[in-house]
């Protein structure tokens with residue numbers, strides 16, 4: 222039988238990577254990473270250098286095309302595979318990463334008139350400057366008893382489509398008016414490949430309040446937010462919403478020639494990056510929870526049960542695995558917190574020692590931290606360096622470390638940070654189980670499980686659960702490739718559904734992280750204190766984090782105004 226291949230393209234926070242996969246056994250033949258030339262723009266716009274406000278995070282759509290133009294030809298060249306044998310392309314993307322486009326699908330930031338306008342660029346998932354809009358969405362939806370809010374744990378996030386688009390309308394109405402539509406970047410890239418813009422039910426379901434039964438929130442609700450938003454869903458989100466596994470279209474001749482692929486290759490509906498990891502690790506059954514562990518941590522639970530759990534970012538039918546309910550919860554900073562510590566807090570003697578031992582700073586800190594017993598450092602941290610996504614859903618919360626003394630060492634703080642993120646995960650699992658959905662099995666994918674064994678052991682000890690780790694180094698891209706094989710369908714040598722694709726292509730490692738009862742007892746005790754801090758700072762008992770942010774925002778507004786003078 223002729224060999225067939227699928228291409229998975231993973232658009233992450235800092236870079237995009239293409240992976241070419243053998244659809245018969247999931248073997249990865251070639252992969253290539255392209256860092257985004259503009260990176261994450263969180264201080265200034267490119268070109269003019271115009272300053273951005275606090276909590277902004279933008280990207281440039283040109284960078285996504287750069288990934289296609291560099292990484293796709295690179296994997297084709299490395300593998301030497303004939304383009305005709307590549308039967309499908311799947312892409313996964315961070316979300317809600319959204320952009321305004323004109324009626325020809327061209328991003329507004331490409332137009333000279335908007336080049337210096339921050340609101341014309343892509344708002345990255347971690348753009349957190351629309352909290353005011355998110356708060357008003359929540360209040361209004363609650364007041365009106367809008368049923369859609371219960372699908373999202375009773376609270377929506379500033380990261381999502383409506384809050385971000387409303388921020389555009391509030392602060393740059395001319396950009397809002399000029400936008401023919403707002404697109405998820407996933408859908409925009411799929412539109413570039415397939416030549417027709419379709420929307421992903423996964424992105425729309427988790428990030429734009431869309432559901433299979435009810436569509437988007439109605440005009441009356443949108444009008445109650447702001448009369449100018451009344452037709453937001455009808456006009457600015459218009460376009461067919463397709464379920465995962467569907468074919469969005471076929472690769473256009475123009476891009477096929479540029480990328481070194483065959484015109485007409487099936488292009489799958491886009492999927493959120495973390496969600497692609499679920500298929501990639503082969504979790505297609507009720508009760509399986511996958512943790513996509515990288516910059517952030519997304520928890521995806523597959524279930525045959527539909528319940529509404531407070532503070533869980535969403536339950537969407539067919540949202541992750543067609544035919545089942547998909548729950549998403551998450552922590553918006555995990556690897557980013559450890560990265561922050563290494564970059565900004567590790568003293569020179571630590572970086573020097575790591576260098577002299579020929580290892581990275583993370584590895585040095587991990588080795589030292591692994592010599593400590595749970596609780597030995599006397600520290601406890603709240604993992605909210607980038608706000609809290611679940612279960613408090615509040616981007617305005619911030620990080621905290623309690624217990625510091627003059628004796629505290631860097632490796633002790635590093636370990637406390639690893640533990641804080643594990644406590645955050647335990648809180649999410651407990652919230653889901655208390656609401657009535659069972660978490661039977663825990664699997665992990667993403668960059669962190671391979672990089673930091675101590676972290677994984679702490680997660681097992683803190684949650685009291687065995688953790689299985691994905692075999693693939695590129696689980697999200699593998700998952701995207703699996704959807705590419707499904708989009709091609711059996712008629713073109715692909716698969717009929719994602720469960721069939723998973724049977725052939727997904728793998729976990731033979732090695733598991735098993736919880737230790739003695740360490741678990743200490744962590745049970747520390748977790749009780751974590752919950753105390755969590756509720757005190759997160760549920761209104763102590764408003765210091767909010768007050769600090771208010772002062773910071775006022776000062777930054779004054780600074781921006783002074784800079785303009």
Ligand SMILES: Nc1ncnc2c1ncn2[C@@H]1O[C@H](COP(=O)(O)OP(=O)(O)O)[C@@H](O)[C@H]1O
Pocket residue numbers: 233234235514515516517555556557558559560561583584667668669672673
């Ligand atoms: N050894 C390590 N231990 C803990 N965190 C790490 C280590 N090495 C890198 N990181 C963090 O991992 C994150 C990158 O994870 P990765 O899965 O590669 O990226 P992404 O989430 O963007 O796909 C960064 O935030 C980085 O700070």
Ligand SMILES: O=C(CO)[C@H](O)[C@H](O)COP(=O)(O)O
Pocket residue numbers: 233234314315316317346493494495514515516517518519549551553
């Ligand atoms: O909100 C998301 C998924 O719902 C983001 O896509 C995700 O948090 C980005 O993650 P990473 O940079 O770790 O891939």
